[in-house]
Amino acid sequence: MYSMTTSAVPAPRGPVTRKDVARFAGVSTAVVSYVVNGGPKKVAPATEAKVQDAIRVLGYRPNAAARALKLGSSETLGLIVPDISNPFFSLFSHAVEDAAAALGYALVLSNSDGNLAKERRNVRNLAARQVDGVLLASVLFEPDLEALETADIPSVLLNQERDAPGFNSIGVDLAAGARIAVEHLIGHGHTNIGLAMGTNVSGSTDGREVGWREALQAAGLPEGPISYSAFTRPGGYVAGQRLLASVNRPTAIFATSDMQGIGLLRAIHEAGLSVPGDIAVASFDGSADSEYSWPPLTTVEQPVAAMAEAAVAALVGASRGEKPRHRIFPTKLHIRQSCGCP
Amino acid sequence: MYSMTTSAVPAPRGPVTRKDVARFAGVSTAVVSYVVNGGPKKVAPATEAKVQDAIRVLGYRPNAAARALKLGSSETLGLIVPDISNPFFSLFSHAVEDAAAALGYALVLSNSDGNLAKERRNVRNLAARQVDGVLLASVLFEPDLEALETADIPSVLLNQERDAPGFNSIGVDLAAGARIAVEHLIGHGHTNIGLAMGTNVSGSTDGREVGWREALQAAGLPEGPISYSAFTRPGGYVAGQRLLASVNRPTAIFATSDMQGIGLLRAIHEAGLSVPGDIAVASFDGSADSEYSWPPLTTVEQPVAAMAEAAVAALVGASRGEKPRHRIFPTKLHIRQSCGCP
DNA sequence: ACCGGATGTTGACTCGAGTAGATACCGGTG
DNA sequence: CACCGGTATCTACTCGAGTCAACATCCGGT
Numbered sequence: 001m002y003s004m005t006t007s008a009v010p011a012p013r014g015p016v017t018r019k020d021v022a023r024f025a026g027v028s029t030a031v032v033s034y035v036v037n038g039g040p041k042k043v044a045p046a047t048e049a050k051v052q053d054a055i056r057v058l059g060y061r062p063n064a065a066a067r068a069l070k071l072g073s074s075e076t077l078g079l080i081v082p083d084i085s086n087p088f089f090s091l092f093s094h095a096v097e098d099a100a101a102a103l104g105y106a107l108v109l110s111n112s113d114g115n116l117a118k119e120r121r122n123v124r125n126l127a128a129r130q131v132d133g134v135l136l137a138s139v140l141f142e143p144d145l146e147a148l149e150t151a152d153i154p155s156v157l158l159n160q161e162r163d164a165p166g167f168n169s170i171g172v173d174l175a176a177g178a179r180i181a182v183e184h185l186i187g188h189g190h191t192n193i194g195l196a197m198g199t200n201v202s203g204s205t206d207g208r209e210v211g212w213r214e215a216l217q218a219a220g221l222p223e224g225p226i227s228y229s230a231f232t233r234p235g236g237y238v239a240g241q242r243l244l245a246s247v248n249r250p251t252a253i254f255a256t257s258d259m260q261g262i263g264l265l266r267a268i269h270e271a272g273l274s275v276p277g278d279i280a281v282a283s284f285d286g287s288a289d290s291e292y293s294w295p296p297l298t299t300v301e302q303p304v305a306a307m308a309e310a311a312v313a314a315l316v317g318a319s320r321g322e323k324p325r326h327r328i329f330p331t332k333l334h335i336r337q338s339c340g341c342p
Numbered sequence: 343m344y345s346m347t348t349s350a351v352p353a354p355r356g357p358v359t360r361k362d363v364a365r366f367a368g369v370s371t372a373v374v375s376y377v378v379n380g381g382p383k384k385v386a387p388a389t390e391a392k393v394q395d396a397i398r399v400l401g402y403r404p405n406a407a408a409r410a411l412k413l414g415s416s417e418t419l420g421l422i423v424p425d426i427s428n429p430f431f432s433l434f435s436h437a438v439e440d441a442a443a444a445l446g447y448a449l450v451l452s453n454s455d456g457n458l459a460k461e462r463r464n465v466r467n468l469a470a471r472q473v474d475g476v477l478l479a480s481v482l483f484e485p486d487l488e489a490l491e492t493a494d495i496p497s498v499l500l501n502q503e504r505d506a507p508g509f510n511s512i513g514v515d516l517a518a519g520a521r522i523a524v525e526h527l528i529g530h531g532h533t534n535i536g537l538a539m540g541t542n543v544s545g546s547t548d549g550r551e552v553g554w555r556e557a558l559q560a561a562g563l564p565e566g567p568i569s570y571s572a573f574t575r576p577g578g579y580v581a582g583q584r585l586l587a588s589v590n591r592p593t594a595i596f597a598t599s600d601m602q603g604i605g606l607l608r609a610i611h612e613a614g615l616s617v618p619g620d621i622a623v624a625s626f627d628g629s630a631d632s633e634y635s636w637p638p639l640t641t642v643e644q645p646v647a648a649m650a651e652a653a654v655a656a657l658v659g660a661s662r663g664e665k666p667r668h669r670i671f672p673t674k675l676h677i678r679q680s681c682g683c684p
Numbered sequence: 685a686c687c688g689g690a691t692g693t694t695g696a697c698t699c700g701a702g703t704a705g706a707t708a709c710c711g712g713t714g
Numbered sequence: 715c716a717c718c719g720g721t722a723t724c725t726a727c728t729c730g731a732g733t734c735a736a737c738a739t740c741c742g743g744t
């Protein structure tokens with residue numbers, strides 16, 4: 001019976017449109033729309049059934065481009081991250097995708113590869129694609145707002161410590177997070193605590209550096225050595241080598257990302273030293289990698305899922321006219337073994 | 343001067359369209375299209391300049407939805423992965439995004455979370471969004487092709503060892519990869535080599551298990567213990583615990599993913615054993631994590647960038663009518679220290 | 685002076701879906 | 715029987731950009 005019905009229909013060349021469905025069901029195209037969208041006008045149950053059948057038989061699938069054109073919304077969000085293969089961002093992306101999907105939005109992903117020009121290009125590209133909002137994890141500590149402004153699209157700045165007036169932004173309290181980590185190291189009796197500080201392309205000071213300094217000052221301790229390098233595994237590795245070679249070698253090091261922490265561990269292991277015996281380590285982010293390094297890293301965890309949800313919510317809120325705001329999330333110290341705890 | 347020009351223009355409410363540009367430049371809308379797309383008809387240099395100015399002044403940005411509707415192509419590809427926060431897939435995604443962007447395509451990302459129903463839903467969702475092609479890294483070893491068939495969209499199956507007639511597919515030679523890794527372990531003198539085998543929701547045998555077995559047979563060695571568990575860090579961890587507890591404890595273990603390898607390392611470290619001294623390890627994938635574990639993992643590297651490029655190329659090829667094909671890529675053993683090499 | 689051809693520009697139609705406004709049809713009342 | 719109110723349906727316009735056929739315009743050559 002199914003096949004009889006199908007064989008009676010000339011195989012439509014190309015994609016099936018609303019018109020084909022209408023013709024097949026013997027109704028007008030408007031009715032098909034009403035059925036598909038459940039409105040804005042009611043359809044008689046008998047007619048609805050006919051249309052549903054036609055849709056099923058023909059395999060009709062509404063054209064999203066046409067829909068987006070008419071409605072001015074693509075039900076799509078854009079996400080720009082420096083590098084999706086960085087575990088922190090991939091974790092974040094997953095959370096964002098979940099949050100977006102829950103609201104019926106698809107997620108367009110693009111990498112800026114630590115390149116400001118590429119970041120700008122991506123913003124423009126997403127804008128041209130009529131995404132309903134952009135989530136931007138900028139390469140810069142203080143992002144380039146001009147591209148976003150001219151793009152004139154709801155946006156959220158991610159990983160953003162400072163308030164950017166007129167923009168939605170989401171971040172964690174970096175200084176507070178760094179402080180609890182460093183305080184914890186101090187609690188283990190360390191008095192010479194180094195810092196492996198990640199750098200971005202902009203030159204402004206990061207909250208994690210501030211927090212490290214604050215914790216030391218509050219405890220009346222001198223500042224340990226600092227090494228600036230990329231937020232990556234290799235970055236942490238070279239920072240580790242430099243810190244180990246410094247004249248007053250620290251007995252504990254705070255790394256500003258888990259990736260750096262992992263690179264650091266490697267440098268320490270290679271030097272034949274043990275963690276936490278010779279050198280204690282704490283890091284920042286709370287990604288899965290930190291749990292399975294050796295030894296497992298004590299790390300400052302960011303509430304990634306909550307931040308992703310808030311970011312997506314801010315975006316859909318913005319399209320409803322809500323005004324932008326800056327949200328700061330608290331971090332949580334995740335104690336494992338690299339700090340010296342059993 | 344800039345501001346003078348701008349102030350002469352009434353701030354356009356809502357987005358600027360081609361019509362606004364045409365009016366401002368004193369030309370027809372067709373010319374604006376010609377300028378924007380560089381064709382299909384030529385435009386006089388003077389006219390072109392006027393239009394370019396108008397575009398700049400008004401901040402015109404062609405509406406991608408309208409373009410997609412007219413051209414029947416959204417210049418968008420869809421990527422479905424089990425979990426973007428798995429480093430292998432995030433690496434892959436990055437490569438896919440690069441390859442897609444190089445050809446002017448945007449990438450819509452979705453996670454299936456190891457859930458077949460969600461995978462199907464994602465396929466349908468992407469199809470409705472008129473993506474020009476779908477890259478599917480299925481949850482299953484042998485993917486569910488029905489959803490893709492009815493979606494009637496160019497597609498590529500990723501991570502696909504076997505040929506699926508009528509479909510593009512891309513994969514590595516899993517058996518060969520596993521064989522070189524196990525052969526390498528044998529070369530270190532090991533005679534009892536265990537296997538930490540990852541599992542998917544389908545039950546069919548994976549090429550990596552085949553390769554492990556083949557290498558042992560070829561060397562005239564008995565099969566070591568096997569532990570089946572997830573392809574994840576925790577999966578490798580429990581596999582490690584089980585293998586260490588087995589009656590004939592292996593002196594070397596081959597893990598079928600880097601994530602498992604890392605979990606395995608943790609289990610071994612926790613047992614107070616050393617790698618590679620007490621137990622040698624080799625794994626599969628070649629993700630960045632394997633380089634920075636302790637000790638660094640000897641791993642079978644997949645040519646991720648090449649595969650991603652081939653996958654994207656197959657997709658755009660398919661939209662040009664090329665026939666589907668199955669491509670198998672070779673792997674390369676990346677020797678580091680976990681196997682016993684210095 | 686006239687024509688052929690190149691060159692530049694334009695009006696108008698198209699893609700597929702959303703929906704306002706018009707229309708058709710029904711049963712029920714006065 | 716005329717009329718009303720409500721419901722179900724249809725017609726036709728719209729969104730913004732691509733592009734083709736038609737229409738100038740101009741130049742060089744007879």
